[in-house]
Amino acid sequence: MKKKSLLFLVAVAMFTTGSYASNPDSMVVSKIYEEVLGNGKVYENLHYLCKNIGPRLSGSANAQNAVEWTRSLMESYGFDRVYLQEVMVPHWERGAKEKAWFATGGKKINVEIAALGGSVATSEKGIETTIIEVFNFDQLKELGEEKIKGKIVFFNRPMNPKTLHTFNAYGAAVNQRVQGAIEAAKYGAIGVIVRSMTTKIDEFPHTGTMRYDEKLTKIPAAAISTKDANSLSAALKTDPSLKFFYQMNCKTLPDVLSYNVIGEIKGSEQPEKIITVGGHLDSWDLAEGAHDDGAGTMQSVEVLRTIKALGIKPKHTVRAVMFMNEENGTKGGLKYAENAKVTNEQHYAAIESDSGGLTPRGFSIDASTEVVNRIMSWSPIFDEYGLKEIGGGGGAGSDIGPLKSLGTALFGFRPDSQRYFDYHHAKTDVFENVNERELKLGAAAMATLVYLIDQNGLN
Amino acid sequence: MKKKSLLFLVAVAMFTTGSYASNPDSMVVSKIYEEVLGNGKVYENLHYLCKNIGPRLSGSANAQNAVEWTRSLMESYGFDRVYLQEVMVPHWERGAKEKAWFATGGKKINVEIAALGGSVATSEKGIETTIIEVFNFDQLKELGEEKIKGKIVFFNRPMNPKTLHTFNAYGAAVNQRVQGAIEAAKYGAIGVIVRSMTTKIDEFPHTGTMRYDEKLTKIPAAAISTKDANSLSAALKTDPSLKFFYQMNCKTLPDVLSYNVIGEIKGSEQPEKIITVGGHLDSWDLAEGAHDDGAGTMQSVEVLRTIKALGIKPKHTVRAVMFMNEENGTKGGLKYAENAKVTNEQHYAAIESDSGGLTPRGFSIDASTEVVNRIMSWSPIFDEYGLKEIGGGGGAGSDIGPLKSLGTALFGFRPDSQRYFDYHHAKTDVFENVNERELKLGAAAMATLVYLIDQNGLN
Numbered sequence: 001m002k003k004k005s006l007l008f009l010v011a012v013a014m015f016t017t018g019s020y021a022s023n024p025d026s027m028v029v030s031k032i033y034e035e036v037l038g039n040g041k042v043y044e045n046l047h048y049l050c051k052n053i054g055p056r057l058s059g060s061a062n063a064q065n066a067v068e069w070t071r072s073l074m075e076s077y078g079f080d081r082v083y084l085q086e087v088m089v090p091h092w093e094r095g096a097k098e099k100a101w102f103a104t105g106g107k108k109i110n111v112e113i114a115a116l117g118g119s120v121a122t123s124e125k126g127i128e129t130t131i132i133e134v135f136n137f138d139q140l141k142e143l144g145e146e147k148i149k150g151k152i153v154f155f156n157r158p159m160n161p162k163t164l165h166t167f168n169a170y171g172a173a174v175n176q177r178v179q180g181a182i183e184a185a186k187y188g189a190i191g192v193i194v195r196s197m198t199t200k201i202d203e204f205p206h207t208g209t210m211r212y213d214e215k216l217t218k219i220p221a222a223a224i225s226t227k228d229a230n231s232l233s234a235a236l237k238t239d240p241s242l243k244f245f246y247q248m249n250c251k252t253l254p255d256v257l258s259y260n261v262i263g264e265i266k267g268s269e270q271p272e273k274i275i276t277v278g279g280h281l282d283s284w285d286l287a288e289g290a291h292d293d294g295a296g297t298m299q300s301v302e303v304l305r306t307i308k309a310l311g312i313k314p315k316h317t318v319r320a321v322m323f324m325n326e327e328n329g330t331k332g333g334l335k336y337a338e339n340a341k342v343t344n345e346q347h348y349a350a351i352e353s354d355s356g357g358l359t360p361r362g363f364s365i366d367a368s369t370e371v372v373n374r375i376m377s378w379s380p381i382f383d384e385y386g387l388k389e390i391g392g393g394g395g396a397g398s399d400i401g402p403l404k405s406l407g408t409a410l411f412g413f414r415p416d417s418q419r420y421f422d423y424h425h426a427k428t429d430v431f432e433n434v435n436e437r438e439l440k441l442g443a444a445a446m447a448t449l450v451y452l453i454d455q456n457g458l459n
Numbered sequence: 460m461k462k463k464s465l466l467f468l469v470a471v472a473m474f475t476t477g478s479y480a481s482n483p484d485s486m487v488v489s490k491i492y493e494e495v496l497g498n499g500k501v502y503e504n505l506h507y508l509c510k511n512i513g514p515r516l517s518g519s520a521n522a523q524n525a526v527e528w529t530r531s532l533m534e535s536y537g538f539d540r541v542y543l544q545e546v547m548v549p550h551w552e553r554g555a556k557e558k559a560w561f562a563t564g565g566k567k568i569n570v571e572i573a574a575l576g577g578s579v580a581t582s583e584k585g586i587e588t589t590i591i592e593v594f595n596f597d598q599l600k601e602l603g604e605e606k607i608k609g610k611i612v613f614f615n616r617p618m619n620p621k622t623l624h625t626f627n628a629y630g631a632a633v634n635q636r637v638q639g640a641i642e643a644a645k646y647g648a649i650g651v652i653v654r655s656m657t658t659k660i661d662e663f664p665h666t667g668t669m670r671y672d673e674k675l676t677k678i679p680a681a682a683i684s685t686k687d688a689n690s691l692s693a694a695l696k697t698d699p700s701l702k703f704f705y706q707m708n709c710k711t712l713p714d715v716l717s718y719n720v721i722g723e724i725k726g727s728e729q730p731e732k733i734i735t736v737g738g739h740l741d742s743w744d745l746a747e748g749a750h751d752d753g754a755g756t757m758q759s760v761e762v763l764r765t766i767k768a769l770g771i772k773p774k775h776t777v778r779a780v781m782f783m784n785e786e787n788g789t790k791g792g793l794k795y796a797e798n799a800k801v802t803n804e805q806h807y808a809a810i811e812s813d814s815g816g817l818t819p820r821g822f823s824i825d826a827s828t829e830v831v832n833r834i835m836s837w838s839p840i841f842d843e844y845g846l847k848e849i850g851g852g853g854g855a856g857s858d859i860g861p862l863k864s865l866g867t868a869l870f871g872f873r874p875d876s877q878r879y880f881d882y883h884h885a886k887t888d889v890f891e892n893v894n895e896r897e898l899k900l901g902a903a904a905m906a907t908l909v910y911l912i913d914q915n916g917l918n
Contacts, residue, residue: 036620038620161497248517359875388847414816418894435877435881436658437878
C-alpha cells in the first residue's frame, strides 16, 4: 500500500470524530491518548521489568526484585502513597531442565516438555513406560484402571483453531492441564503429559497451574510442545506400545512472605472511595512474563502516571495494584480483598488487565445492569478509540474477582486475543513480542475507563 | 491469566451470538470461518510466496516467478478459469547496496539508507556535502535557494506517534518521500534523504515510491532509518556543517511485459456480473512483501478456495485478482479497469486487501449511500466476528480504484493498523511477522463480505 491510503484517511477521520469531539470528557480522553502515545513510559518500564528483572515466579528472588523495583518506580512518579501489602505465597521451583524422549523403531526421539507449576518431580531416574493418548476425561473413564494403571496418560485434545475467540478455545481445553493429574491418578496412572495450550504448532512447551487431590497419589505432570505432541501422536498410531521417558526435578518449598505493591493518588472529593486498576506482578518461570502480565502491571502504573502528568485531580482515590501470585494461588488478590474487608475500605470499581499487551477491543463488565448501562452510555467516546466490545456478563479477572463480595463494580480490559496464546506461559512471552503502540493503547484505554468512572460515577 | 478466563468466555459468547445465529446467511458465514480457521491454506501459501519466491518488484525475475506460481496455485484449486492479463510495467533496480555515513568530531558514523523506488543513482563516487534538516516544504521555501543550493536536504518530519490510526500519521508525513526530491530540486539541492515512514525507532530504512518533475533536475533520493535519522539530527545540532556522504547504484531499465493473474468461479445466475477480490502481487525489493501485499493476494485466493471448498455456488462471477505493479505505477490496476471497459465487463463490486495480514476491524466503503446502508444492514453478522469499523467515505484501494469510473461499488478490507508501519516497505516485512490466525481471519472476513454481497445483492 502506498499513498492512495490518503483517501482512506478521510474515511477513518469520519469514523472517529463525531459530535462527541466537543464534549469535555472527550477532550480529556483525547489528551490521555496523546500523553500515553506521545510521552508514555509503559513500554520502557516493561522493558526494564522483562530484561533487568526477568521471570518472577512467586517466592523467587526475582519476584522480590520486582516488588522492590515497582515500588521505587511508583515512588519516582511521586504518587501520593506507595506501599507494600504483605501476603504469604507458594514457592515452587522447576529445578534443572526436564528431559524427555520416546523410543520407537530403534530410535530415541527427544521432545520438549516443561513441568506444570506445582507438579511433583519424577524420581531421579525418571519414569519410562508406555503412554496412552486420550482426548477427554470420559475417554479416560471408559479405558478405566485396567488400561491406565502403571502407564503415563497423554492428554492431547488441542485448543480448537476454529474457535474465534482464543480464550474460548483455551477454556475448552485447559481442564486437561488443571485437572489431568487428578483424573489420571484415579485410574492408577503414574504420570501425565499434556498438550500445550496454544493453537500454534511449535517447539515450546507452555506451563501453567495444575491441581492435586490430597486423597490421591500425586503424579508428575508436564506440558509437551504442540509439535512434539503431534509427533508423539503420530508415532503412537504405528507403535502403540512405544516407551515414553521423562525426568523432572521440580519441588515445592515452604511458603514465602511476599507483597502486593500499591500506589495511589488520593481522591479530591471522595478519597474514601477507591478505584483500583491492576495486573499481576508474578509470572511463570520460563520467560519474561511480558504479555502475562508485565503488560498489565506496567499499564496500571501508566494509568496513574498519566493522570498525574495531565494534572487531573481524580474525585475518587485511584490505585495501581501489582498483585502477587496470580499464576499459582491468587494469594495477592485474595489478600487485597480480605484486607479491604478488615479495614472497611470502600472499593467503588476495579479494572484488571491480564489478557496481554495487545490492541484494545473493549471491556467486560461484571456489575449490575445499571452499571452496564451507565458504561454503555459512554460508547460514543469508546467508539472513537476502537473500544467496541463492551458488555456485561462473565468475570473480569481473577485478582479483582474477590472484591465482588464487597459490591465492587468489576471490569476486565479486553484486547484482541488472536496472538495471546502463542506466547502464554511459554519461553516466547518476551518483551520482543510486545508491540509498543498496542501496549500503549491498552494503557490509554484503561486510563479512559478510570477517568470516565471517576468523573461521572457509576450511577 | 489462567483458568478464571472461563468466566469471561460466557461473556464473549453473549457478545458474539445473537438472534442472527439462526439466520441462514449467518450459518454460512460461520462455516466460512470454520473452513478458513480449520482447513485454511492462506498461511502456507503465504509461506511459499515469501520463502520460495521472495521479494518481487515489478519487472524482476521473482515477479515473473510469482505470476507463474499463483497461476498454477489457482489452477490446482480447480477454479473455473485461470488466466493472465498482459500489462507493461516499470523496471527499476536497486543494484549494489547503498553506502552512507556522516562525519563529525573526527569520526565517520555509518548510517542505514535505502534508495527510494524510482530514484536515480548518485555518481559512482557518491555525493559528499553538507546536509540541511527540514520538516516541511514551507520551511524549505523559507530557506530558499541561497541556503539549499548544492546541499543535501534531510526531510525529518516523523510520522506522529500520537495519531491513533497509523495510516493517518503516514498520510501526514509521506509527502516528504513522494514529493521531496521535486521540492528540494526547485531550490538547487543535489540530493534528498528522507526519514523512514514508521513510528518505530529502529535500524531499517523503509523504501517506497517517489516522483520526479521532468522539468527539474532528478536528484538521488533515499530513506534513512529512524534510528539514524535521530542520530543525524542530534549531530547536526552540535555540528551544522557536518558532511554527509551517500552512494547509490539504482537504475531504471526499459518497461517489461508482466501480468495480472486472475482466477474465477463462474456465477450460477448472473455470470456476467463480476465481484472482484484482490491484492497486489508485486512487492518492494527489500523484503518478502509478507504484509504488503503477499497477505492480500493469498487471502484473495483463499476467498475463492473457501467458496469452492464449501460447495457454495455464487450467483455472480467471483474473481481473485493478483494485481501487478501497485507499488511503483499501479499499471496492473489501471490495465484491469481499462480492459473491463474495452470488453464491456460488468463489475458489480470489488474488494481490496492491501493493509496487511492483521486482525480484521472492518471495511471502508466507496460507493453510494444506498450501498453503504445495505452493507450496514448486515452489521449484526459482521459484529459477531469483530468487524465493527464499517463505513462509507474515502477510498478503498489503489488497484481497484480505477473501477470506480465503471460504477463499481468498492470496498477496502481494514485490519488493525497498529503494527503495519513497523514492517511496511522495510527488510522486516517477512513471513515471520505475520500471525497465522490474524491472516486467516482477514481471509474469512473478505469471504464473508463477498458471500453477503453475492447472495443478497447491493440493492
